[in-house]
Amino acid sequence: VQLVESGGGLVQPGGSLTLSCAASGFTFSTSAMGWVRQAPGKEREWVSGINSAGDSPDYAESVKGRFTISRDNAENKLTLQMNDLKPEDSAVYYCARYPFSILFKNRLAYQNRGQGTQVTVSS
Secondary structure, three states: EEEEEEEOEEEEOOOOHHHHHEEEOOOOHHHEEEEEEEEOOOEEEEEEEEEOOOOOOOEEOOOOEEEEEEEOOOEEEEEEOOOOHHHHHOOEEEEOOOOOOOOOOOOOOOEEEOOOOEEEEEE
């Protein structure tokens, strides 16, 4: 299983970034996927997830209305569009693969994750 994130960087508050995750080594179209983040000195935080079919996204309250998760099962690609970014969104963002096709209650019970991409929101 390989999950490779890209798209992180430095952005001003109110700005936007698009994160991508290229997946390989497993049947992408049968796995629920998601994004989690971790800031220095803080606990891991689940950000967003989506079922295998891509028709049931879910978001943490802290990002709802600002972030959009999507997937392309033909391209084995997961995307997180992040708008109206805030300094508290700064963290390393990880792409995560879940062991089933749907999201379960424990959003942090993913099976695999990538190496992460840094997002820094600062003026």
